Amino acid sequence: MDRARFSVDPVNPDAQSLWRAPQWAFAILLAVLGMLGPFSIDTYLPGFAAMGASLQATPLQMQQTLSAYLMAFAFMALFHGAISDSFGRRPVVLWGMAVFTLASAGCALSQTIGQLVFFRALQGFSTGAGIVIARAVIRDMYEPARAQKVMSQVTLFFGIAPAIAPLIGGALLVWIGWQAIFWFLTGVGIALWLANFRWLPETLHISQRQRFHPRNLLAGYWQLGGDRRFVLLALSSGVPFNGMFLYVLSAPVFLSEHLHLLPQQFFVFFLFTISGIMGGAWVSGRVAGRRTPKRQIRDGFVVMLCVGVLNVAANLVFTPNVWWAMFPVCIFAFGWALMVPAVTILVLDLHPERRGMASSLHMFVGTSANAIVAGLVSPLVMHSPVALAVSSLGLMSIGLVSWVYLHHRWPEIGQA
Numbered sequence: 465m466d467r468a469r470f471s472v473d474p475v476n477p478d479a480q481s482l483w484r485a486p487q488w489a490f491a492i493l494l495a496v497l498g499m500l501g502p503f504s505i506d507t508y509l510p511g512f513a514a515m516g517a518s519l520q521a522t523p524l525q526m527q528q529t530l531s532a533y534l535m536a537f538a539f540m541a542l543f544h545g546a547i548s549d550s551f552g553r554r555p556v557v558l559w560g561m562a563v564f565t566l567a568s569a570g571c572a573l574s575q576t577i578g579q580l581v582f583f584r585a586l587q588g589f590s591t592g593a594g595i596v597i598a599r600a601v602i603r604d605m606y607e608p609a610r611a612q613k614v615m616s617q618v619t620l621f622f623g624i625a626p627a628i629a630p631l632i633g634g635a636l637l638v639w640i641g642w643q644a645i646f647w648f649l650t651g652v653g654i655a656l657w658l659a660n661f662r663w664l665p666e667t668l669h670i671s672q673r674q675r676f677h678p679r680n681l682l683a684g685y686w687q688l689g690g691d692r693r694f695v696l697l698a699l700s701s702g703v704p705f706n707g708m709f710l711y712v713l714s715a716p717v718f719l720s721e722h723l724h725l726l727p728q729q730f731f732v733f734f735l736f737t738i739s740g741i742m743g744g745a746w747v748s749g750r751v752a753g754r755r756t757p758k759r760q761i762r763d764g765f766v767v768m769l770c771v772g773v774l775n776v777a778a779n780l781v782f783t784p785n786v787w788w789a790m791f792p793v794c795i796f797a798f799g800w801a802l803m804v805p806a807v808t809i810l811v812l813d814l815h816p817e818r819r820g821m822a823s824s825l826h827m828f829v830g831t832s833a834n835a836i837v838a839g840l841v842s843p844l845v846m847h848s849p850v851a852l853a854v855s856s857l858g859l860m861s862i863g864l865v866s867w868v869y870l871h872h873r874w875p876e877i878g879q880a
Contacts, residue, residue, distance in 0.1 A: 491617035506629035536588030538831035545824030550676035560593025565653030572646035609753035616749030702830025704863035714846035744801025757806035758878035764803025
């Protein structure tokens with residue numbers, strides 16, 4: 465049996481001098497950078513109905529504003545990290561923030577649904593730079609155990625933004641109008657560009673840069689895409705996320721039709737979900753270096769599997785209501801956040817000479833699944849609580865099967 469091991473190269477030799485402030489401050493900077501993608505989704509969800517009425521768009525057309533964003537995000541995620549392996553992490557981040565800012569202004573000025581879809585896609589092209597580069601930066605700076613702690617801190621801080629995003633979006637919608645949501649995101653883009661221009665260091669050492677040439681890039685994509693370990697790890701973390709994200713995508717229907725909440729009350733659901741993510745991330749950081757990644761990943765899947773089965777049973781027996789229907793999503797989010805920092809470090813360490821590309825492809829697998837779920841699965845199941853629960857469990861099961869196969873085929877992975 466193939467007993468291939470991870471080969472991990474040293475972190476940036478200048479890492480100690482690149483960031484002298486506290487580690488938690490670095491984690492906050494990267495978390496704010498990485499949160500832009502989900503923040504851009506959660507902020508505008510409360511305005512779905514108002515945007516549709518203003519632009520004379522059907523619910524299906526409004527759903528495409530989300531699908532276009534996610535598909536563009538997934539496509540460009542293939543390249544952000546690969547480009548950063550050649551030109552550095554910092555330039556990719558700054559260009560991404562600049563494009564996002566312009567696209568947000570375009571959304572605010574849109575007069576038709578076609579224009580809104582176009583500028584949402586442009587947002588998607590740019591926001592992936594944040595989270596893709598943030599992951600690579602962490603591994604550039606820290607050895608594996610400490611990198612997992614920082615990754616968990618980033619997930620913890622990162623969870624705060626999506627929790628407040630629907631509240632901000634709902635308030636702007638009620639007080640000013642849906643265009644204000646996108647003007648707000650324009651302001652966020654400007655602030656993030658300035659913050660990263662001022663504080664984000666270049667963490668990719670000059671000796672670790674890849675030659676920027678189509679042949680070299682294709683060789684890297686072939687190397688990673690042809691590695692079954694890489695693909696299985698990416699499926700293990702990227703697809704189960706959709707077991708929770710399906711409910712986020714279906715929130716306008718799930719919360720209003722099934723739980724009878726007003727748009728201004730949507731933030732309660734996001735608070736439940738994000739509290740689960742933050743709780744799982746906190747536990748993940750606490751056990752990093754003390755519990756093997758394999759055991760941590762197993763624990764996360766056990767939590768998701770148990771709550772997924774209970775959620776299906778509860779929806780078959782009871783009519784969903786606000787008093788219990790949010791708890792399964794919260795606990796599912798806890799299980800996912802418990803295991804995903806460990807999986808991410810394993811992904812980045814498979815081919816450490818191409819960390820940016822590895823982060824890109826890892827993100828591509830997850831966001832491709834997100835786009836499929838947003839464009840196909842969510843519209844089909846959002847009107848049935850039972851179908852939502854079954855689909856959530858099914859999506860998690862894809863990741864579970866991938867991890868179980870990986871565990872048996874390469875038992876040494878995650879053992880150290």
